[in-house]
Amino acid sequence: MADLTVWAPAKINLHLEVLGLRRDGFHELAMVMQSIDLLDTLQLSPTADGGITLSCDNPALPVDGDNLIVKAAALLRSRAGLPELGARIHLQKRIPVGAGLAGGSSDGAAALVGLNTVWGLGFAPEDLLEMAATLGSDMPFCLAGGTQLCFGRGEVLEPQRDGGSADLAVLLLKHPDASVSTPWAYRLCREQRQHTYLHTEVDFARRRDALRQSPLLHALGPGGRAGLALPPLRNDLQQVVEPEVASVRAGLELLRQANGPLAVAMSGSGPSVFALFGQLDQALAAQAALAGGIEAGGFVSWACRLRPRGVSLEG
Ligand code: C5P
Numbered sequence: 001m002a003d004l005t006v007w008a009p010a011k012i013n014l015h016l017e018v019l020g021l022r023r024d025g026f027h028e029l030a031m032v033m034q035s036i037d038l039l040d041t042l043q044l045s046p047t048a049d050g051g052i053t054l055s056c057d058n059p060a061l062p063v064d065g066d067n068l069i070v071k072a073a074a075l076l077r078s079r080a081g082l083p084e085l086g087a088r089i090h091l092q093k094r095i096p097v098g099a100g101l102a103g104g105s106s107d108g109a110a111a112l113v114g115l116n117t118v119w120g121l122g123f124a125p126e127d128l129l130e131m132a133a134t135l136g137s138d139m140p141f142c143l144a145g146g147t148q149l150c151f152g153r154g155e156v157l158e159p160q161r162d163g164g165s166a167d168l169a170v171l172l173l174k175h176p177d178a179s180v181s182t183p184w185a186y187r188l189c190r191e192q193r194q195h196t197y198l199h200t201e202v203d204f205a206r207r208r209d210a211l212r213q214s215p216l217l218h219a220l221g222p223g224g225r226a227g228l229a230l231p232p233l234r235n236d237l238q239q240v241v242e243p244e245v246a247s248v249r250a251g252l253e254l255l256r257q258a259n260g261p262l263a264v265a266m267s268g269s270g271p272s273v274f275a276l277f278g279q280l281d282q283a284l285a286a287q288a289a290l291a292g293g294i295e296a297g298g299f300v301s302w303a304c305r306l307r308p309r310g311v312s313l314e315g
Pocket of ligand 1 (some may be wrong): 025026027028029135136137138152153154182183184186
């Protein structure tokens with residue numbers, strides 16, 4: 001069994017609409033999720049000693065059973081019914097933690113794909129999707145990634161093929177001391193916005209259809225190209241998190257001063273914020289032009305392209 005390197009990309013939300021509450025206590029969502037070229041790397045070395053050990057270049061990250069990589073490995077092994085399977089896994093962390101960029105979910109998705117390969121298990125993509133959904137709402141998207149509509153609690157996927165978003169790029173900002181708990185953001189949303197929630201499947205279905213037909217998808221789809229004006233991006237969690245988190249407000253304000261962004265928004269439950277540009281050199285130019293403000297605000301910044309796929313094996 002040979003070693004394997006797997007790439008785990010971050011995602012941003014180009015649309016996050018809270019439709020209502022579900023019977024399982026989660027929120028019913030309508031989202032457009034987009035992979036970006038900000039990547040963690042997993043190096044997998046299979047063993048036959050039944051041990052799963054994780055190491056990480058970021059000492060702040062838990063490497064025990066709380067880590068989604070370890071959970072994913074344990075679930076895959078138990079579904080295979082082969083307790084003797086083991087692995088040493090090293091994670092090189094580049095995606096900021098607790099940022100609303102699904103870094104942990106993408107790492108878990110990369111572990112599912114990579115270990116399925118190095119352990120020679122042969123699970124089909126549908127099997128991996130089902131396992132991913134039991135581990136986290138964002139994890140199914142992270143498997144195939146690219147541009148996808150995500151419904152349900154995030155796990156009901158409609159991939160958008162041949163999107164025109166390939167040239168688009170993003171400038172991301174995150175304050176290293178800021179972190180937002182996803183359950184907290186959804187709780188706040190429920191407290192403040194529950195009066196706007198829809199209650200019937202018919203109403204949910206109508207909103208899903210509206211998103212499928214939305215100007216945003218037209219702009220991202222075939223024929224819609226960079227430079228075409230994007231509509232303002234909607235993130236219902238931004239409505240409740242922005243007033244509470246100073247670095248989100250400051251980051252959005254800074255990005256709005258950039259030259260020519262197509263749109264500016266918070267990703268997921270935050271606190272990372274991003275500006276979309278028609279091309280990578282525009283994102284890099286904005287990063288250079290805003291360097292003073294980025295430093296003064298204490299932000300870390302990344303400029304990268306959107307990515308047409310999710311988890312991928314090296315080579
Ligand atoms: O599934 P995941 O572990 O990412 O969800 C984290 C938390 O975010 C959930 O426990 C829940 O509080 C909230 N959540 C939600 N509705 C969703 C997704 C997440 O309320 N669709």
